[in-house]
Amino acid sequence: MNRIFLFIFPLVLGLSWPTPSPQETLKLYLPDDLEVTLWAESPMFYNPTNMDVDLKGRIWVTEAVNYRNFNNDSTRFRHHQKGDRVMILEDTDQDGKADQSKVFVEDPDLVSPLGIAVMGKYILVSCSPNLILYTDENGDDKPDKKEILLTGFGGKDHDHSLHSVVAGPDGKWYFNTGNAGPHLVKDRAGWTLRSGSVYTGGTPYNTKNEGNQRSDDGKVWVGGLQLCINPDGTGLRVLGHGFRNSYETYIDSYGDMWQNDNDDQVVTCRVSWLMEGGNAGFFSADGTRYWSADQRPGQEMFTAHWHQEDPGFMPAGDNTGAGSPTGVVVNEGDGLGAKYRGMLLSADAGRNVIFAYQPKGQGAGFDLGKRQNLLSSVAQDDEGYVWNDKRHDADLSKWFRPSDVMMGTDGAMYVADWYDPVVGGHQMKDSIGYGRIYRITPKGKKLSAPKLDLQTAEGQVAAFQNPAPNVRAQAYQALLQQRATRIPELMPLLKAENPYVRARTIFLLAKMLPAPILLPTIEPLVNDADARTAVASFRALRNVLPKTEILALCARHAQSGNPMLRREIAIAIRGFSLEQKTTILLQLIRQYEGQNPWELEALGAAMEAHTPELWPQLQAITPPLSETVWRKLAWRLHPAVAVNSLQVWASDAKASPAARSQALVGLAYVKDRKAAEAMLTLSKSLLPDVAEQAKYWLAFRQSNDWANLLDWQKTGLDLAKEKKMALWKAQRAKLLNTNIAAWDRLNTAERMAKDSLGGQFLMGMLLENKLPADLQEQVAKHIFSNPSQAVRIQAGNYFKRPGTEKLWSIPMIAKLNGNAANGKKVFQNSCANCHRAGKTGLNIGPDLTLIKKKFDQVSLLDAIINPSGAVVFGYEAWSVTTQDGESAFGFIVADGQNLVIRDLLGQQHVFPANKVSKRQKQSGSLMPDPVALGLSQQNLADVSRFLLEL
Numbered sequence: 011m012n013r014i015f016l017f018i019f020p021l022v023l024g025l026s027w028p029t030p031s032p033q034e035t036l037k038l039y040l041p042d043d044l045e046v047t048l049w050a051e052s053p054m055f056y057n058p059t060n061m062d063v064d065l066k067g068r069i070w071v072t073e074a075v076n077y078r079n080f081n082n083d084s085t086r087f088r089h090h091q092k093g094d095r096v097m098i099l100e101d102t103d104q105d106g107k108a109d110q111s112k113v114f115v116e117d118p119d120l121v122s123p124l125g126i127a128v129m130g131k132y133i134l135v136s137c138s139p140n141l142i143l144y145t146d147e148n149g150d151d152k153p154d155k156k157e158i159l160l161t162g163f164g165g166k167d168h169d170h171s172l173h174s175v176v177a178g179p180d181g182k183w184y185f186n187t188g189n190a191g192p193h194l195v196k197d198r199a200g201w202t203l204r205s206g207s208v209y210t211g212g213t214p215y216n217t218k219n220e221g222n223q224r225s226d227d228g229k230v231w232v233g234g235l236q237l238c239i240n241p242d243g244t245g246l247r248v249l250g251h252g253f254r255n256s257y258e259t260y261i262d263s264y265g266d267m268w269q270n271d272n273d274d275q276v277v278t279c280r281v282s283w284l285m286e287g288g289n290a291g292f293f294s295a296d297g298t299r300y301w302s303a304d305q306r307p308g309q310e311m312f313t314a315h316w317h318q319e320d321p322g323f324m325p326a327g328d329n330t331g332a333g334s335p336t337g338v339v340v341n342e343g344d345g346l347g348a349k350y351r352g353m354l355l356s357a358d359a360g361r362n363v364i365f366a367y368q369p370k371g372q373g374a375g376f377d378l379g380k381r382q383n384l385l386s387s388v389a390q391d392d393e394g395y396v397w398n399d400k401r402h403d404a405d406l407s408k409w410f411r412p413s414d415v416m417m418g419t420d421g422a423m424y425v426a427d428w429y430d431p432v433v434g435g436h437q438m439k440d441s442i443g444y445g446r447i448y449r450i451t452p453k454g455k456k457l458s459a460p461k462l463d464l465q466t467a468e469g470q471v472a473a474f475q476n477p478a479p480n481v482r483a484q485a486y487q488a489l490l491q492q493r494a495t496r497i498p499e500l501m502p503l504l505k506a507e508n509p510y511v512r513a514r515t516i517f518l519l520a521k522m523l524p525a526p527i528l529l530p531t532i533e534p535l536v537n538d539a540d541a542r543t544a545v546a547s548f549r550a551l552r553n554v555l556p557k558t559e560i561l562a563l564c565a566r567h568a569q570s571g572n573p574m575l576r577r578e579i580a581i582a583i584r585g586f587s588l589e590q591k592t593t594i595l596l597q598l599i600r601q602y603e604g605q606n607p608w609e610l611e612a613l614g615a616a617m618e619a620h621t622p623e624l625w626p627q628l629q630a631i632t633p634p635l636s637e638t639v640w641r642k643l644a645w646r647l648h649p650a651v652a653v654n655s656l657q658v659w660a661s662d663a664k665a666s667p668a669a670r671s672q673a674l675v676g677l678a679y680v681k682d683r684k685a686a687e688a689m690l691t692l693s694k695s696l697l698p699d700v701a702e703q704a705k706y707w708l709a710f711r712q713s714n715d716w717a718n719l720l721d722w723q724k725t726g727l728d729l730a731k732e733k734k735m736a737l738w739k740a741q742r743a744k745l746l747n748t749n750i751a752a753w754d755r756l757n758t759a760e761r762m763a764k765d766s767l768g769g770q771f772l773m774g775m776l777l778e779n780k781l782p783a784d785l786q787e788q789v790a791k792h793i794f795s796n797p798s799q800a801v802r803i804q805a806g807n808y809f810k811r812p813g814t815e816k817l818w819s820i821p822m823i824a825k826l827n828g829n830a831a832n833g834k835k836v837f838q839n840s841c842a843n844c845h846r847a848g849k850t851g852l853n854i855g856p857d858l859t860l861i862k863k864k865f866d867q868v869s870l871l872d873a874i875i876n877p878s879g880a881v882v883f884g885y886e887a888w889s890v891t892t893q894d895g896e897s898a899f900g901f902i903v904a905d906g907q908n909l910v911i912r913d914l915l916g917q918q919h920v921f922p923a924n925k926v927s928k929r930q931k932q933s934g935s936l937m938p939d940p941v942a943l944g945l946s947q948q949n950l951a952d953v954s955r956f957l958l959e960l
Contacts (some may be wrong), residue, residue, distance in 0.1 A: 221297025345421015
């Protein structure tokens with residue numbers, strides 16, 4: 011994509027941190043048919059976290075100046091004694107730049123607020139633990155009333171907390187909250203949300219949280235949540251969960267929800283479409299485990315991070331890599347030009363960019379298409395960004411931190427920039443809270459905010475077509491109040507050129523049309539050739555019809571050829587009894603072809619509570635379901651009745667490894683003794699992949715879902731080792747992923763170097779020349795403290811031991827007066843675990859009883875100090891690495907169908923020969939040198955005297 015540059019000169023100079031100057035201009039890159047200008051900057055506002063636009067085209071901004079005072083010294087940073095603020099910015103002369111700024115409110119209850127929504131006289135500010143409703147009755151831009159609409163959200167003064175409200179096309183208010191729970195929230199009708207997870211989150215306000223909490227709907231919701239509510243504070247509902255920190259959700263005019271989500275390991279951020287009821291997968295289904303606890307051997311981090319190979323979790327969407335996602339919007343207007351209409355925009359503060367997508371329907375879900383950088387401060391995208399990387403302090407291009415993106419009433423795109431060298435970690439470095447807002451318009455075209463008058467029909471219809479969602483929400487309410495008198499003005503919009511206008515008109519008309527003409531007018535659109543229009547029409551009717559009529563509507567369209575519509579029908583019938591929905595479900599399942607994951611997830615959610623009763627009816631469907639469909643249903647629903655089938659599929663030698671693995675996963679999710687017993691049988695399979703995975707699942711389930719289903723002592727498996735093996739396999743993958751933060755990889759390397767099994771994996775990586783160079787110094791620093799002597803000795807072939815720079819003079823040691831009695835003690839403490847001398851020691855290495863017949867003292871000292879100088883035949887050191895990354899170091903004692911290695915402790919390691927990926931004879935000896943043994947020069951004189959006097 012061709013780019014143009016914007017040169018920005020700050021108004022605030024002489025700061026305590028480096029600031030752009032005429033010699034250090036900030037460049038912004040964007041498509042060559044667009045241009046960007048500076049719309050507003052400090053001191054008109056500071057540290058912008060979120061924006062919204064009102065009916066007059068003014069932009070409202072929430073500030074986070076009093077940011078993390080528990081972590082940042084308020085005496086060194088800008089601070090508001092009366093609390094954080096909401097600011098109103100205006101371009102009064104329409105020249106494309108704000109010229110007026112005023113404070114709407116400064117409130118002690120505002121501590122780093124993360125959301126602002128302007129709904130006419132109602133202004134909603136999201137600031138955990140509260141969703142605050144300010145009312146400006148007289149329009150003087152000052153609140154006349156303050157109410158706490160909802161309270162009880164976790165995440166006070168935390169990014170993973172309550173985020174902004176946006177009005178949907180159905181008139182409801184939508185918002186989300188991050189995973190800094192617990193969230194214990196009662197709506198104004200008394201319905202209570204109870205949600206949590208294992209995450210506490212690093213602030214003094216979130217010290218206790220737990221998963222497996224049940225809300226008043228009887229369901230367990232976990233982690234970050236997508237929610238909606240009626241404008242009067244009633245009707246709180248959960249629409250999605252399992253997020254880490256979905257910073258913002260946008261609801262478009264079709265009723266589709268779009269969100270991004272922050273990751274846990276810096277490389278697995280994502281942008282996705284959210285299906286109603288979807289579980290995003292950051293936690294286990296009950297919220298009691300992080301994704302990392304569930305990561306299986308061989309799983310890529312993105313796959314494991316969002317549970318993409320486990321049943322009951324939604325597809326993750328686009329992996330945007332490293333970063334810190336923030337605001338989201340869909341451009342539903344035409345101000346930027348036709349090719350930008352429908353573009354999904356996602357701000358990423360960590361990556362200094364606004365990502366852009368053009369989503370298209372794909373089966374029952376969406377394909378986001380190719381990601382592009384619409385606006386960025388860096389010419390080359392940098393996925394290796396780390397929030398605390400000091401290199402970025404001096405790189406001003408990295409200080410561009412887009413915290414929000416939105417569409418103005420004029421059709422322009424606005425981007426808020428919290429200008430700072432760091433992102434996240436409860437830190438900031440910019441002491442004055444400098445911030446900017448940029449405006450993006452078509453090149454050479456002037457866009458102006460329209461004058462919208464909600465007192466007239468013309469003004470209401472014009473506002474209803476505006477690209478700003480909370481502006482058109484005000485028009486929605488004004489039109490709805492007029493009802494029948496406004497229907498003639500709205501009907502032509504069903505044929506509007508802009509499809510988003512058509513879609514939102516369907517929702518409004520469904521609320522306004524009298525009952526006799528509601529279905530005749532709207533239901534034909536459920537069969538529209540455009541799949542999204544059909545879905546919007548169905549949703550609009552579902553929003554207004556009584557429950558019994560919704561069921562009838564579903565029955566009439568259950569055989570639709572539109573997979574998106576079938577998905578919505580499956581979602582709509584979830585709350586009905588099995589008796590009410592069985593016929594509809596069976597019709598939907600007959601059309602499922604076993605491919606699209608969104609359709610499977612919708613069907614699974616509709617069936618899972620009733621699976622035992624439904625399974626026989628599924629088996630009786632004619633024509634019979636294909637094996638592909640059966641496999642997918644058994645995996646997604648995993649009923650106990652499917653154990654035998656899952657076991658057969660898992661042990662099918664003719665099936666692909668992926669198919670066998672999926673069957674094993676399905677079996678592992680069955681909470682029944684028969685499943686555990688079947689997995690135990692599969693752990694003895696002759697298929698190596700099956701046996702290995704089955705052992706993993708037994709080791710993993712031993713501590714959770716199957717803890718009480720088997721007598722684990724009688725399984726005969728070393729499950730502790732299996733579980734630890736799985737952990738270190740996952741950590742090994744992290745070391746190889748250079749997109750992960752350097753500090754994280756270094757910490758992982760250190761932990762592995764200090765663990766006996768982790769050290770084996772490191773030695774295997776060194777043997778295959780796979781240990782990244784940037785980690786080798788860290789490994790060398792800690793590997794000699796590894797509890798495994800075999801690891802310590804093998805490490806000596808790759809790294810210098812601490813202290814090896816000291817000169818060891820054999821002639822000088824030989825001249826020392828050796829003490830045989832002390833030498834015997836040295837031998838017993840340092841040598842006898844491998845060698846035998848007389849009646850002392852073990853026969854792992856060569857017997858030294860008669861060593862005096864072969865060596866004099868100088869030769870013996872040389873053999874001890876330089877053990878690799880001459881290795882006794884049969885005692886050559888070998889390194890062996892398996893296909894799974896496990897390694898061993900020792901003597902080869904058997905080599906046939908199985909390769910047997912005996913290590914320095916005498917322990918034998920047995921590997922099937924066909925599992926060995928590499929074996930390599932080492933140039934060095936297994937015998938540790940004196941430094942590794944902690945021996946002094948006097949110790950060597952003593953032990954040599956002891957051996958020579960035997």
